[in-house]
Amino acid sequence: MSQNLPRSDQAENRWAESGGLADLARRPASQVCRLERMGAAFPTRLSFMRLLLRRMQKERWSIERPKFALDEQGFGRAVYRVRTKDRTYSLVAFANPLAPDQRTDRVIAAAWDAAFVLFDGDPQEADLDRLEANAPHQEAGRFHATDLVISRANRSIRLFEYVCDCLANGRQPDPQRILDVGYLMRTTAVYGNGKFGVSDRSRVVRREEAQNSFQIEMLTVYLIRLFTFDQLEHIAACRAPGRSVPLEPALKRMLGIGNATGLGMAPFVVSHPELMHQWFAARETALARIRSLSGIQTPSIDRAVHLTRRALLHLEQWPLDDEGYKQRNARLREDLEVILKWLTESDDTDWTGQYWNGLISRSEQKLSVDAQELLVALLIEVYPEVIDGLDDGFYASEARPLNASQRVGEFRTFLDTRYDWTDRFNFKSDEQNQHFWYVSENKLEPRFGNRWTDPGADQEMPVAIARDISSLRKALKGYDAEETLAQFLLDMPQYRHLVRRAQSAGALEYAEIQDNLIAKGTSPLDILRFKLACFGAAKFDPKSSLWTRITMFQGAPLPDEIASDSADDWWLSTLPSVH
Amino acid sequence: MRQSVSEAKTLLIKAGCGVGVPIGLLEDLAPAALWLQACGRSGFDQALAAMRSLDEGRAPHAFYAVSNADPIDPSKKTQVSSIYLLAQLGDRLQIGRFAGSENSCFYDVDYPELVAATLVLLHRDLELDEPLWVLAATAEFLSKPRGEGILVQMPSVRRPRSENARSLLVSAEGAHESKRSTDILLDADTEAVALESARTDGLTVNADTVQGLRSFALRLLVPESEQSLRFGAGAGINDTD
Numbered sequence: 091m092s093q094n095l096p097r098s099d100q101a102e103n104r105w106a107e108s109g110g111l112a113d114l115a116r117r118p119a120s121q122v123c124r125l126e127r128m129g130a131a132f133p134t135r136l137s138f139m140r141l142l143l144r145r146m147q148k149e150r151w152s153i154e155r156p157k158f159a160l161d162e163q164g165f166g167r168a169v170y171r172v173r174t175k176d177r178t179y180s181l182v183a184f185a186n187p188l189a190p191d192q193r194t195d196r197v198i199a200a201a202w203d204a205a206f207v208l209f210d211g212d213p214q215e216a217d218l219d220r221l222e223a224n225a226p227h228q229e230a231g232r233f234h235a236t237d238l239v240i241s242r243a244n245r246s247i248r249l250f251e252y253v254c255d256c257l258a259n260g261r262q263p264d265p266q267r268i269l270d271v272g273y274l275m276r277t278t279a280v281y282g283n284g285k286f287g288v289s290d291r292s293r294v295v296r297r298e299e300a301q302n303s304f305q306i307e308m309l310t311v312y313l314i315r316l317f318t319f320d321q322l323e324h325i326a327a328c329r330a331p332g333r334s335v336p337l338e339p340a341l342k343r344m345l346g347i348g349n350a351t352g353l354g355m356a357p358f359v360v361s362h363p364e365l366m367h368q369w370f371a372a373r374e375t376a377l378a379r380i381r382s383l384s385g386i387q388t389p390s391i392d393r394a395v396h397l398t399r400r401a402l403l404h405l406e407q408w409p410l411d412d413e414g415y416k417q418r419n420a421r422l423r424e425d426l427e428v429i430l431k432w433l434t435e436s437d438d439t440d441w442t443g444q445y446w447n448g449l450i451s452r453s454e455q456k457l458s459v460d461a462q463e464l465l466v467a468l469l470i471e472v473y474p475e476v477i478d479g480l481d482d483g484f485y486a487s488e489a490r491p492l493n494a495s496q497r498v499g500e501f502r503t504f505l506d507t508r509y510d511w512t513d514r515f516n517f518k519s520d521e522q523n524q525h526f527w528y529v530s531e532n533k534l535e536p537r538f539g540n541r542w543t544d545p546g547a548d549q550e551m552p553v554a555i556a557r558d559i560s561s562l563r564k565a566l567k568g569y570d571a572e573e574t575l576a577q578f579l580l581d582m583p584q585y586r587h588l589v590r591r592a593q594s595a596g597a598l599e600y601a602e603i604q605d606n607l608i609a610k611g612t613s614p615l616d617i618l619r620f621k622l623a624c625f626g627a628a629k630f631d632p633k634s635s636l637w638t639r640i641t642m643f644q645g646a647p648l649p650d651e652i653a654s655d656s657a658d659d660w661w662l663s664t665l666p667s668v669h
Numbered sequence: 670m671r672q673s674v675s676e677a678k679t680l681l682i683k684a685g686c687g688v689g690v691p692i693g694l695l696e697d698l699a700p701a702a703l704w705l706q707a708c709g710r711s712g713f714d715q716a717l718a719a720m721r722s723l724d725e726g727r728a729p730h731a732f733y734a735v736s737n738a739d740p741i742d743p744s745k746k747t748q749v750s751s752i753y754l755l756a757q758l759g760d761r762l763q764i765g766r767f768a769g770s771e772n773s774c775f776y777d778v779d780y781p782e783l784v785a786a787t788l789v790l791l792h793r794d795l796e797l798d799e800p801l802w803v804l805a806a807t808a809e810f811l812s813k814p815r816g817e818g819i820l821v822q823m824p825s826v827r828r829p830r831s832e833n834a835r836s837l838l839v840s841a842e843g844a845h846e847s848k849r850s851t852d853i854l855l856d857a858d859t860e861a862v863a864l865e866s867a868r869t870d871g872l873t874v875n876a877d878t879v880q881g882l883r884s885f886a887l888r889l890l891v892p893e894s895e896q897s898l899r900f901g902a903g904a905g906i907n908d909t910d
Contacts, residue, residue: 234671235870248910276910284673284871292674292868348910491794492697494760531890539891546891552692576760579693580732586693586756639910 114381114447116374116599120511123370125605129616130460131623132467133661136372136477138484139626139643140661142308145299146652149175153316153649157218160185162328164321167218170313174299179238179306180209181313182221185321193244199278201226202242204317208310210236210289228279233287239310240288243275243318246348250274250322257326258334265665268341269407272629272641274318276348282307295485303365303484304625311642315347316649339648344665346644349627352637353536356607356617357527360553363595363602364486369624370600372480373466379476380469381450386441391433393472397661398430401464404628404662412632418460425461429453471661492590498578499571501589505563508596511604512560524610527551538614538636552587556606562588628662670879673871678703680879681716683886688720689730690752697756701786706874707867708821708855710808713874715780717881719751722779724885732757733775748835751780755787758839762791768799772840781805781837788812788839789819802843806834808854821855 121127133140145151152173160166170181185204192201205225209217217236224231228242245251249271256263282304283291294300319342326334337345359366405423410416432449440448446469453462470476515522520542528546530537541547552558562585569578579586595601606612613635622630627640645663647654672680678699685695698716705712722728728750754775758767767773778784785803789812792801796816803810804824811820855863 232671235673246910271910284675284679287671287673287676287871290673290675290868290871293870491759491763491791492693494763495765528891529889530893532893534890537891537893539894544894549889549891574760574764576764579760580757583691583694583732583753583756586691587696588693590693590696 114378114444116371116378119370119600119602120604122374123366123600123602123604125603125607125612125616127459127463128603128620129613130458130463131620132464133623133626133628134373134376134467134470135474135658135661136369136376136470136481137624137626138302138304138308139312139646140658141302141481141484142305142312143646143652144658145305147657149299150653151175153313155320156212158320158324160321160324162325163187164325167222168317168320169213169218170316171212172309172313176297176299178211179309180211180213181310181317182207182209182213182218182225183314183317184222184225186226188244193247199244200230202228202278203244204242204275204314204321206239206241206243206310206314206317207233207237208239208306208313210238210293228281229286231286235289235293237288238294238306239280239282240286241277241280241310241314243277243314243347245275246271246273253337254322254326254329257323257337258329260330260333260335262335262338262341265341265344268344269665270409271348272344272409272644273346273348274322275314276350276639277311277314278350279354280307280310280349282310301485302482303369308625311347312646315345315643315646318345318347339651340665343646343648343651344644344663346641346646349640349642350637351618351622351640353527353538353614353618355621356614357536357551357553359617359621360555360603360607362486363591364598365484366603367595367598367601368484371598372477372483373470374600375480376470376473376476377450377466380473381444381447383446383473384442384444386445388438390472391436391441394468395430395433397468397471398426398433400664401468401662402426402430403664403666407664408629410631415630415632418458421458422460422464425453425457426464428457429461429465467661474658490594492575492586493593494574494576494579496575496593497571498566498569498573498575501575501593502563502566502571504596505559505566505592509559509563509592509602511602512556512563515556515560515606515609517557517560521610522606523557523608525608525612527553527607541608554606554608555588555591555602556604557608558585558588559592561585562592670874670876671871672874672879674703674707674867677706677713677872677874680882680886681713683889684717684882685720685752685885687885687888688724690720690723694752694756697759697787698752698783700790701755701783703867703872704790704864705782705786706872708860708863710782710786710821710854711875712783712786713872713878713882715751715783717878719780719783720885721881722748723750723752728779748777748779749775751778751783754778755784758784759787759791762788762797762801763795767801767839768797768841772838772843775837775839777835778837779835781835782807784837785810793819799841802838802840804838804840804843806836818857819855819860820853820857823852823854 154171156171157169160168165185165187168183172179183204183206188201188203205228207221207225224233225240228240233240252267253263282288294306300306323336402423405419408419453465517523523541526539526541526547528537528539528549528551539546565582565585575589615632615635615638618638619630622640627642628644629641631639645660647657651657681699681702682695686692702712702716723730728748732753733749761767782805785805788803789801789810792812793816798814800814801812808821809824
């Protein structure tokens with residue numbers, strides 16, 4: 091947690107006073123909506139966790155714990171009540187014994203250390219009883235419309251007991267061990283929007299605090315984090331009454347909530363093109379605004395230097411097993427040193443012009459994609475005001491009907507313009523058709539199969555947008571330009587969903603991943619990382635190209651710190667004392 | 670049983686895919702089925718039944734040979750799939766084929782209310798200047814001009830002799846002939862209440878219907894392979910931490 095933010099530059103003030111018009115173009119989708127770059131995404135000030143905590147600060151939300159009925163082993167129920175500006179939400183937590191043979195962090199598990207429900211309002215005892223009968227079963231339970239989000243988590247075998255033992259013995263845990271894991275509990279799923287009978291998003295979407303993407307899910311995770319602290323300290327206190335100590339806030343702050351993220355997230359990104367566009371567009375507009383700034387002032391340079399140093403420390407404290415990621419982060423460290431050199435060796439003659447624009451261009455010529463994307467996130471951090479007006483539109487509008495009256499010729503031209511990127515792929519080659527996405531019988535989760543060796547390609551999910559739009563474009567060539575799409579779709583109803591998608595998503599600059607998601611070498615991890623970075627997750631720790639561990643809310647302010655001026659300054663958080 | 674709207678919609682689309690219906694048609698079916706269900710008109714029962722018609726071969730996976738001059742022979746044994754027809758007629762509405770004074774009659778439609786609902790919902794969205802009137806055996810659907818509202822009532826006009834219980838009459842002109850019935854099934858106020866209830870509390874769907882849809886949706890699932898279990902998402906050297 092830190093330091094005062096710099097005063098705004100005069101140039102930035104001019105930008106704000108002029109209505110925030112950027113005079114440089116945003117980076118094109120052909121550059122940013124690519125798997126390689128999505129797979130290098132970092133959390134930004136626009137990430138959903140940051141949005142939530144800023145709202146909590148601005149609106150002075152309060153958090154209470156009206157119920158905490160845990161036994162000495164930490165089993166029982168607890169309720170955390172959040173009072174927002176207009177209403178109340180409650181996290182209901184159930185902690186239960188878990189037999190060793192039932193412990194797995196895979197989504198296919200059927201029992202967990204703890205189960206959670208975000209309840210709309212104040213739950214009564216009858217609600218708690220109902221939830222206790224269902225929440226621990228998660229997917230196998232049934233939920234009411236008052237139940238907004240469900241989740242479950244397991245204690246970290248590596249950390250929970252160790253930290254508990256330290257506290258019970260009156261000492262603080264080793265900070266390095268805290269950093270090596272980063273969380274006391276790891277969730278294996280956070281379900282909202284109607285899944286398993288929980289409330290539809292439509293119930294809350296008109297509420298200001300819930301309108302933006304994943305805000306109630308993020309609130310759920312933030313409250314789960316509180317529960318893990320309280321449960322830990324409660325168990326330690328029960329073990330050694332009078333001797334145990336609470337966990338130091340600095341260490342507590344560096345504990346987030348872990349998550350194991352698999353393929354379930356990837357089809358979501360593909361099937362929500364409008365959301366994807368908004369997430370990208372906000373970031374890219376923020377960057378364009380920064381690139382347009384001139385007359386950069388010393389405090390902004392100092393802030394950028396400070397954040398670059400923090401990023402270097404963050405890299406040192408980023409635990410990794412994956413060899414590929416280790417190599418990437420080693421290169422990233424070198425590149426960050428280069429950025430630091432550029433910044434510290436620049437002077438006010440450089441800053442007179444559009445210094446940041448030059449820096450971004452230079453990074454694109456000299457540095458890795460990881461470093462380029464980290465620099466983008468860093469610069470957005472330097473200018474908090476730059477995201478004004480960009481962070482309130484992360485939701486999808488009502489779907490528009492397919493326009494069947496459009497002429498084939500007009501639609502073809504539209505596709506040739508907006509989907510010309512599909513021409514990059516030769517779908518006659520086996521390599522471009524190597525994979526398929528399907529839903530497994532086991533837990534109904536998406537999977538990524540090999541078309542040539544795995545069964546199930548006949549039940550392929552409609553995720554291969556590049557291949558399918560390419561096929562649509564070919565099919566349209568056989569039709570008269572003056573024919574309506576209604577006639578085309580009578581002949582070829584298999585393209586109906588693609589016509590609908592292209593008519594809406596095609597008009598949005600950043601709505602499509604401009605790569606072939608079924609090609610040999612495709613790493614679904616890239617899609618996962620993009621979405622997780624939008625959430626605000628950090629310390630991606632891939633276990634394969636199909637799933638990754640992450641940490642959420644690591645470094646985030648504790649409830650009693652949210653009101654402080656520096657509460658929002660936790661981008662790429664670090665624990666300085668360990669260094 | 671209570672279903673959230675999103676899980677009900679997802680289930681419906683998966684079930685339709687399980688029956689082999691192109692997903693784009695199901696994207697047209699879903700709003701109609703959800704709206705009927707929310708408004709208490711068993712849209713999901715009808716959607717499931719329409720899927721069964723297709724699955725059991727009582728209705729072919731095909732569009733209607735639509736032409737006012739060339740109606741399908743009502744003596745034909747097979748039925749017309751409402752799932753195909755609703756998308757087809759929705760497109761016709763967009764290209765202006767229901768404007769003017771001509772009535773269009775469609776025979777042997779397996780579940781006419783699904784088509785009627787699709788048409789009036791689309792008509793309202795498009796805010797067309799002319800009203801739209803759709804007469805099914807069980808109800809009469811009226812969408813007022815310029816998106817001003819939908820009315821569903823018991824049939825108030827005499828049905829053409831050539832009709833059968835599964836026929837559907839679509840007309841802009843007919844809207845003027847339609848009389849306000851004393852037996853209103855749905856008006857703007859009751860619709861608003863029903864949709865608000867669905868928005869905040871979800872839907873109530875017959876448990877057997879949910880089960881029936883699930884059985885179709887299950888056809889999409891692929892058994893886990895040994896490879897997937899060993900190396901798929903979530904599998905790892907250190908499974909717990």
